[in-house]
Amino acid sequence: MTASLERGQRLRLVKFVAYGWSGSRSLPAVRDQADAALAGARRIGWEGLLGEQRSYLDAFWDRADVELDGDAEIQQAVRFSLFHVLQAGARAEGRAIAAKGLTGPGYDGHCFWGTEAYVLPVLTYVAPDAVAHALRWRHSTLPMAIERARLLGFAGAAFPWRTIHGEACSGYWPAGMAAFHVNADIADAVIRYLNVTDDEAFEKSTGLALLAETARLWRSLGHHDSEGRFRIDGVTGPDEYSAIADNNIYTNLMAQQNLAVAAEVAARHPEAARELNIDEEEMAAWRDAAKEMTIPFDDTLGVHPQSEGFTNHQVWDFAATVAEQYPLLLHFPYFDLYRKQVVKQADLVMAMHRRGDAFAAEQKARNFSYYEALTVRDSSLSACIQAVLAAEVGHLRLAYDYLAEAALMDLDDLEHNTRDGLHMAALAGSWIAVVAGLAGTRDRGGALSFAPRLPEELSRLAFKISFRKRRLAIDVRAGSTTYNLLEGEPLTFAHHGEAMTALLNEPIECPIPPAHAPSPIPTQPAGREPVRRRPTKARGG
Amino acid sequence: MTASLERGQRLRLVKFVAYGWSGSRSLPAVRDQADAALAGARRIGWEGLLGEQRSYLDAFWDRADVELDGDAEIQQAVRFSLFHVLQAGARAEGRAIAAKGLTGPGYDGHCFWGTEAYVLPVLTYVAPDAVAHALRWRHSTLPMAIERARLLGFAGAAFPWRTIHGEACSGYWPAGMAAFHVNADIADAVIRYLNVTDDEAFEKSTGLALLAETARLWRSLGHHDSEGRFRIDGVTGPDEYSAIADNNIYTNLMAQQNLAVAAEVAARHPEAARELNIDEEEMAAWRDAAKEMTIPFDDTLGVHPQSEGFTNHQVWDFAATVAEQYPLLLHFPYFDLYRKQVVKQADLVMAMHRRGDAFAAEQKARNFSYYEALTVRDSSLSACIQAVLAAEVGHLRLAYDYLAEAALMDLDDLEHNTRDGLHMAALAGSWIAVVAGLAGTRDRGGALSFAPRLPEELSRLAFKISFRKRRLAIDVRAGSTTYNLLEGEPLTFAHHGEAMTALLNEPIECPIPPAHAPSPIPTQPAGREPVRRRPTKARGG
Numbered sequence A, B: 001m002t003a004s005l006e007r008g009q010r011l012r013l014v015k016f017v018a019y020g021w022s023g024s025r026s027l028p029a030v031r032d033q034a035d036a037a038l039a040g041a042r043r044i045g046w047e048g049l050l051g052e053q054r055s056y057l058d059a060f061w062d063r064a065d066v067e068l069d070g071d072a073e074i075q076q077a078v079r080f081s082l083f084h085v086l087q088a089g090a091r092a093e094g095r096a097i098a099a100k101g102l103t104g105p106g107y108d109g110h111c112f113w114g115t116e117a118y119v120l121p122v123l124t125y126v127a128p129d130a131v132a133h134a135l136r137w138r139h140s141t142l143p144m145a146i147e148r149a150r151l152l153g154f155a156g157a158a159f160p161w162r163t164i165h166g167e168a169c170s171g172y173w174p175a176g177m178a179a180f181h182v183n184a185d186i187a188d189a190v191i192r193y194l195n196v197t198d199d200e201a202f203e204k205s206t207g208l209a210l211l212a213e214t215a216r217l218w219r220s221l222g223h224h225d226s227e228g229r230f231r232i233d234g235v236t237g238p239d240e241y242s243a244i245a246d247n248n249i250y251t252n253l254m255a256q257q258n259l260a261v262a263a264e265v266a267a268r269h270p271e272a273a274r275e276l277n278i279d280e281e282e283m284a285a286w287r288d289a290a291k292e293m294t295i296p297f298d299d300t301l302g303v304h305p306q307s308e309g310f311t312n313h314q315v316w317d318f319a320a321t322v323a324e325q326y327p328l329l330l331h332f333p334y335f336d337l338y339r340k341q342v343v344k345q346a347d348l349v350m351a352m353h354r355r356g357d358a359f360a361a362e363q364k365a366r367n368f369s370y371y372e373a374l375t376v377r378d379s380s381l382s383a384c385i386q387a388v389l390a391a392e393v394g395h396l397r398l399a400y401d402y403l404a405e406a407a408l409m410d411l412d413d414l415e416h417n418t419r420d421g422l423h424m425a426a427l428a429g430s431w432i433a434v435v436a437g438l439a440g441t442r443d444r445g446g447a448l449s450f451a452p453r454l455p456e457e458l459s460r461l462a463f464k465i466s467f468r469k470r471r472l473a474i475d476v477r478a479g480s481t482t483y484n485l486l487e488g489e490p491l492t493f494a495h496h497g498e499a500m501t502a503l504l505n506e507p508i509e510c511p512i513p514p515a516h517a518p519s520p521i522p523t524q525p526a527g528r529e530p531v532r533r534r535p536t537k538a539r540g541g
Helices: A027-064 A071-091 A114-126 A128-140 A140-154 A182-199 A201-223 A249-268 A270-275 A281-290 A334-336 A348-355 A362-373 A383-394 A396-408 A424-438 B027-062 B072-089 B114-126 B128-140 B142-152 B181-197 B200-221 B249-268 B270-275 B279-293 B333-336 B348-354 B363-372 B381-391 B397-410 B423-440
Strands: A066-069 A448-450 A460-469 A470-477 A480-487 A491-496 A498-502 A508-511 B064-071 B449-450 B460-467 B470-477 B480-487 B491-496 B497-500 B508-511
Touching: A027 A071, A027 A114, A027 A460, A066 A071, A066 A383, A066 A424, A071 A114, A071 A128, A071 A396, A071 A424, A114 A182, A114 A424, A114 A460, A114 B397, A128 A140, A128 A182, A128 A201, A140 A201, A140 B249, A182 A334, A201 A249, A201 A270, A201 A281, A201 A498, A201 B279, A249 A270, A249 A281, A249 A348, A270 B333, A348 A362, A383 A396, A383 A424, A383 B381, A396 A424, A460 B460, A470 A491, A470 B114, A480 A491, A480 A498, A498 A508, A498 B114, B027 B072, B027 B114, B027 B460, B064 B072, B072 B114, B072 B397, B072 B423, B114 B181, B114 B348, B114 B423, B114 B460, B128 B142, B128 B181, B128 B200, B142 B200, B181 B200, B181 B249, B200 B249, B200 B279, B249 B270, B249 B279, B249 B348, B348 B363, B348 B381, B348 B423, B363 B381, B381 B397, B397 B423, B423 B460, B480 B497
Parallel strands: A448 A491, B449 B491
Antiparallel strands: A066 A460, A460 A470, A470 A480, A480 A508, A491 A498, B064 B460, B460 B470, B470 B480, B480 B508, B491 B497
């Protein structure tokens, strides 16, 4: 394009760019798609495109925004996190949500359990459609997972530890293939999505198939011992500083839920169940395995071992380990890490979050303290889950510090590898630390509950969640919390254990009961304490 | 060389060949060595060389020969074995005795625990000088083993799982580096050599150093639990179908002996101990760890688990495993092998042989039956040890079958890989199956004992052993055994638990007491029963 301009004359170029890609359609079809996008853009123009984008994001923030008063930097970081979780997850449409989203080459574009265990739990409450898409992607890889289970000698489906479109891509099997819990994490994401959306069409098709094939895996991976207890031996839990252990509690509790809910859902949809060849005997076998699941306990120490025998192992010599030796995996052989009590990332603590119903309050406090002293957080997946349990057992200050670590993972490049891409699970984790942590949001078995409590440093926390065709705004202050139903039928929920019913646009203010006397403040391994957070202004603000 | 010959005239060429090699000496020095050998050969001539060789072998057979009447093929095979053990071991002189000796390229010339655990136990009784050489070779690699322990974060010495001259050469760590028991196997070979030879000079120097540095390793590899028991977690025992397990009984019992004897020997040689910086506190720590060693027991089943928790694992589905799927390691992932009850090779059964003192007779019978049903013998190291325990618990027919399997490993190419070299440990094992097995020879703590008993198929078994400057001939028949002291001071030993004293050249005939009612015949995994042996004539005989 050429033009002759007189002095002072202005030329304005408006350039529209359309991008299309497909792994399956023909080149002409992809060209047509790009041409159509360009035609549409020309028609509505720059302002039109901007308006569409703005209205999409306005609608998102209207469902998803979190307000945190008292620490502008964390406020900003949590919004940064939500934006990136949306970017990574909202338009995956038939593709995996990768560990780095589309932000960098780290992990070579692979998707891990972090998608179902960290990213989807956020999207479920703020963009549930994206969750349905993500789970349909997993479902589309079911034939490969079934074939893989068969190859390994198991029934059902064995979803891979890392993958791009369904094939197993792990190299080191003790911390890859052996981490079978990814299957229960997928089931857990299905269960949460069903809980929150009541999407029966999804339940009957995608949901039941994912639940049933993973239940089949657990039933064949585990076995009954001579006393009739159901054991899952020789697997690896979330903590990658242990491997190939018996009865990892996180794995067993997640498998237990998987088995039990698969049986429930199959019973609700007998016809769909028959199509999957699920009969009454199989459902009974799932229920029985769930009921008899082995959950080891160390009577001497009064804590749960993360796996059988774990608490008998020698405690890592933290006093002799210097700062330069972290992350430990780069400085010590796995031989030594596996045989000692040292935890890379929340494992038993993760079990207490996901299956809080399986632990008494006193056990939670005791377990949390025990594992705090062993957990080095050499994984970005850890701090946010520690924040949730810290808040639940009453250590709000610690929860706040862990929230800050999760939220600033990439903005402060805490692991010195943000150049490889953002830590999508840790970003999602900052929302989890706020909503499940400080606000104590839980939704077990379809019952929504909150136990909000702010650390002294924050004066207010407000967020919204979508739940069964309703939208609820929660506004937490030091002494009380206000719940306001913005959309939908009346909603019953619990506030600090007390049942409340919210009616449309009728805010309820609930006082926050005084905290119990806190247990002693847990300690972390020397040099691995989280940074003591001081509220800070936003960057550039 | 040229010569003109008349018709009918004969030319006789006598060619002497000398061979020399050195990794350290200069080429002229090696040439001089070969020249000197040639000069010597020319001087004594062919008949002289033949005579030297014959007298060397006559002397060996006079100390080592085993006679087995009733099965000429096994007779031949046991002699074949002894010849090859001699070939591999007698002149190693400062080099490792490799798994294949010098017979083939298998294992790339590497030496493993089989040297100390199979080959040296034979040589100790028939050619003890070779054992001193072999252990001095290990001792020469001590600086590398100490450096390796340091690198891994342990005290003492960590001898490598596979090596040529001292460096660790293992690739797959769970079945290599983690198999720390090689250190106790070396110590065990030292202890046996000292027991049998009373070689005090060796004890004070090489022996003490090897015992002490391996004891130091165990003391730092293990730890005390909260109840004061000493545990060794996360290691791999002899059975390579399990890995990275806690309190492997073979490892723990061998480490226990290692620690206890190291303390004893150090106490006997205070000056030598001081040179190794061993003080009273360290010796006390060794004794304490030995005393408090954890030996798990399964009260429900009434058997010893080979490692903690092993007997809770699912039993391998032998019924669904077909002949073509053996050896299992080529057809199933280690993930699945490690988490199930399936045993590649004698492990707990090996513990009952090496540390027979740690098990009651009734436990031995019960354990043996339990592990027979799980052991697939995918290793050539297994049958001979199973023969020993089969004989000890009264299953003579089974002992005979296992003896045949060990003895014919290479002559019948049972593992289809004899082209890669002979299985030196299995060959040594055929002697072990005869002498420790059928003749029930033991030498715990310097006390020699026999419990001979022949299977019906054999009419006679005769062998000799060297023990503390004595040579004893043992001649076993169906109803009695004759002991004849061929050399040395009077010798006290036990025959089926009864004390006997043999005087020089005064044969004692001891009746063999009637056998106890045998326990039910143990069964093996379907398709893995040893071949039922039928006595056979020697090859070509």
